[in-house]
Amino acid sequence: MAIGDIHGQFTKLLSLMRKIEFDSEQDLLILLGDYIDRGEENMRCLRWAMEMSEKKNVIALCGNHEQMMLYYYLLGEKETGIWLPNGGRKSKEELEEWIKKEPDALQKALNFIEQRSFYHQIFVNDKEYIFCHAGLKPGVSLKNQNEDSLLWIREEFYMNYEGTAEIIAGHTPTPYLDISEKYLKQSRPNKFYPLFLKNNITIIDTGSFLPHGKISCIDILSGKIWQSE
Numbered sequence: 001m002a003i004g005d006i007h008g009q010f011t012k013l014l015s016l017m018r019k020i021e022f023d024s025e026q027d028l029l030i031l032l033g034d035y036i037d038r039g040e041e042n043m044r045c046l047r048w049a050m051e052m053s054e055k056k057n058v059i060a061l062c063g064n065h066e067q068m069m070l071y072y073y074l075l076g077e078k079e080t081g082i083w084l085p086n087g088g089r090k091s092k093e094e095l096e097e098w099i100k101k102e103p104d105a106l107q108k109a110l111n112f113i114e115q116r117s118f119y120h121q122i123f124v125n126d127k128e129y130i131f132c133h134a135g136l137k138p139g140v141s142l143k144n145q146n147e148d149s150l151l152w153i154r155e156e157f158y159m160n161y162e163g164t165a166e167i168i169a170g171h172t173p174t175p176y177l178d179i180s181e182k183y184l185k186q187s188r189p190n191k192f193y194p195l196f197l198k199n200n201i202t203i204i205d206t207g208s209f210l211p212h213g214k215i216s217c218i219d220i221l222s223g224k225i226w227q228s229e
Contacts, residue, residue: 008039
């Protein structure tokens with residue numbers, strides 16, 4: 001199972017987790033990153049991801065918003081000023097409140113982000129699946145993919161990827177993607193629903209922070225989809 005972008009929507013996250021009934025002994029759960037920013041409970045979502053990552057069979061990947069936060073604190077605002085205007089101000093305020101209660105909270109958060117992988121690859125019945133936050137640079141082998149592509153790529157990936165591996169990604173909210181029906185493997189009931197593209201791409205960022213947006217989870221083997229309330 002894979003869960004798309006959360007973006008500080010803790011109440012929606014809880015409603016989703018109640019539905020999927022994750023069993024760490026039997027299920028594999030992959031979190032695609034972007035736990036923070038744009039929501040009202042960013043640190044609760046980050047701390048949830050930190051706690052989940054310690055469970056058996058849970059893989060928590062890095063998103064571009066976690067990367068922005070990490071670089072902000074490691075390199076300074078002058079070098080990485082994009083985090084605050086992209087949802088980071090609220091996250092920073094929450095983090096500062098957390099630090100008042102736990103002085104080592106910042107180091108815990110940064111350690112967690114630094115330890116995240118940028119992708120996870122599995123094989124099931126000889127079929128390759130690659131989970132990442134944003135996507136892959138077309139024509140580049142998995143081991144040679146760079147951080148920027150895995151965390152930030154958009155149209156170049158959607159329109160030009162031709163690999164045989166199934167890619168499950170988030171990053172770009174599906175309501176923002178106006179993709180022609182001819183590129184879709186199956187039609188979607190509404191814009192807040194995962195996109196299945198014919199070129200082996202599944203996009204499951206369903207705009208959690210938007211009005212009427214959802215957090216989505218997909219079982220890649222059965223195709224079953226769960227969405228938050």
